[in-house]
Amino acid sequence: MKDKVIHRLLFFFLGIAMVLLAVAFQAVRNINRSVATSDWVNHTHSVILEAEALRTELYVGDAMMRTYAQSGDARDLAACREALANALDHLDIDKALTRHEPAQHDQIIQIESLVSPRVEFAQALLKARQSGDTEKVRTLLNTDAGSTASHDIQRGIDTLKDEELTLLTERDTASYLQAQTTRWTVWTGVVLDGLLLGGVAWLIRDDLSARRRVAAALQEANDQLETRVRERTAELVAANAQLSSENLERQWANQALEHQLRYNHLIVDSITDLVLILTKALNISRVNPAVIHLTGLDPTALINQPLTRILRLVTPPDDPGGPMRDPLAQALRDGRDLRGQAGVVEDKRGRQIPVHVSMFPLRDRDKIVGGVVTLQLVTPGIGTKA
Amino acid sequence: MPANSVNQIAAKKTTMNKHILIIDDEASIRDILGQLLTISGYRITAVASAAAAIESVRQDPPDLIISDLQLEDADGLEMIARLKVILPNVPVILLTGVLFDQEVVSDVLKTKVACYLAKTSSLTQILESVRRLLG
Numbered sequence: 001m002k003d004k005v006i007h008r009l010l011f012f013f014l015g016i017a018m019v020l021l022a023v024a025f026q027a028v029r030n031i032n033r034s035v036a037t038s039d040w041v042n043h044t045h046s047v048i049l050e051a052e053a054l055r056t057e058l059y060v061g062d063a064m065m066r067t068y069a070q071s072g073d074a075r076d077l078a079a080c081r082e083a084l085a086n087a088l089d090h091l092d093i094d095k096a097l098t099r100h101e102p103a104q105h106d107q108i109i110q111i112e113s114l115v116s117p118r119v120e121f122a123q124a125l126l127k128a129r130q131s132g133d134t135e136k137v138r139t140l141l142n143t144d145a146g147s148t149a150s151h152d153i154q155r156g157i158d159t160l161k162d163e164e165l166t167l168l169t170e171r172d173t174a175s176y177l178q179a180q181t182t183r184w185t186v187w188t189g190v191v192l193d194g195l196l197l198g199g200v201a202w203l204i205r206d207d208l209s210a211r212r213r214v215a216a217a218l219q220e221a222n223d224q225l226e227t228r229v230r231e232r233t234a235e236l237v238a239a240n241a242q243l244s245s246e247n248l249e250r251q252w253a254n255q256a257l258e259h260q261l262r263y264n265h266l267i268v269d270s271i272t273d274l275v276l277i278l279t280k281a282l283n284i285s286r287v288n289p290a291v292i293h294l295t296g297l298d299p300t301a302l303i304n305q306p307l308t309r310i311l312r313l314v315t316p317p318d319d320p321g322g323p324m325r326d327p328l329a330q331a332l333r334d335g336r337d338l339r340g341q342a343g344v345v346e347d348k349r350g351r352q353i354p355v356h357v358s359m360f361p362l363r364d365r366d367k368i369v370g371g372v373v374t375l376q377l378v379t380p381g382i383g384t385k386a
Numbered sequence: 387m388p389a390n391s392v393n394q395i396a397a398k399k400t401t402m403n404k405h406i407l408i409i410d411d412e413a414s415i416r417d418i419l420g421q422l423l424t425i426s427g428y429r430i431t432a433v434a435s436a437a438a439a440i441e442s443v444r445q446d447p448p449d450l451i452i453s454d455l456q457l458e459d460a461d462g463l464e465m466i467a468r469l470k471v472i473l474p475n476v477p478v479i480l481l482t483g484v485l486f487d488q489e490v491v492s493d494v495l496k497t498k499v500a501c502y503l504a505k506t507s508s509l510t511q512i513l514e515s516v517r518r519l520l521g
Contacts (some may be wrong), residue, residue: 255412259483
């Protein structure tokens, strides 16, 4: 999209540059034409002025010639000669001015062919008057076809002047058309450049709007992403806090349990009587140090062994059940305490130690899971052998 | 769901940054309680002995004391009595693993401590007691 816009802008700017070049080219060309036209107009006016001056000097020369013929005054002679010389000078100038314009130059040559006899006549008359030959002067004056010659010269000059004025009018019309063309060119260029600049402005505005829309969409997407990141971060922080709390709570529960276990062991281990914890099957699951101390047996030799491994109940002689009955098992099955039962403990060396046996069932929610047996020594010290 | 409750309570962090003195000879107890109360926004000092507790109270008086009943160098209740001489109005939570009958505890200890909690109590219960006593 970006490249496309840039190509369009380049195209528009290229169009603007071309229009500007065309206008500049046309304007320069018209300026050159105007300068050339101005030179030509000045030149043409010079030709006309010189022709008019020629006419004037011929009038003056002719008048001075006649005056001198009558007066013989040297000042009139000088004035006549000066006027004639001036007329010839103007004629030469006109010839020079029209040297590149054959039609006008031909006309000047034609005028010259009329002026030259007139000047020669005047010089002849002046010479005759100067020499005092009045007769010759009179003859020359009588034979002079001055009015006809002057008229021909006047007509030649008028023709030249008319043609020059006609050309001036044509040039004026051409100049006006050139000026109009220049105006139209300039205004057309201005309008075209305006349109092209408008197109450029529209393209830039359109492109800026598109960029703003894209930027807004990007910003919105970014905001949404940031919101999601914040939400996710908050969730992670909350989850982390939850995890930390759960971890702390678990650590606390573990240490509390461990503490209670240690405390319970402490209680049992602190009792000086022999304490044995039994399973429901009357196997030993735990003993306190007093048992180890009395029997000399290692705990590994006692744990998971039947209670009868170290303890034997003494059956009274009058007991109807006799040795076949097991009061401990019976009491455990019945879930009742057994107190003060006589018994003997056999130590590591086989010695038998008389004890008082008590048994208390262990209940877990109305279910008997084992029992606690406590043994109290009948007499301090070592008992008699069975 | 104690953990969640702990989390919710922990989220209500106090800006007052009140000071709590923890006295327990077990490092794990001091560590867990310290973490819990720190993330709950409290400033914590944790010591292991009665002598260190008395020194701490003199140097930086706490707003609340959480003490074990049995310390290596003193009886907890005796130590609390000595601390009360220095700070008569500071509330004390007695936290112990020794199992007492709750009714007996409330009768015997109510004049000496503000609150008795077994170490089997959950952290949520401990935090709630702390917040209740510190307002």
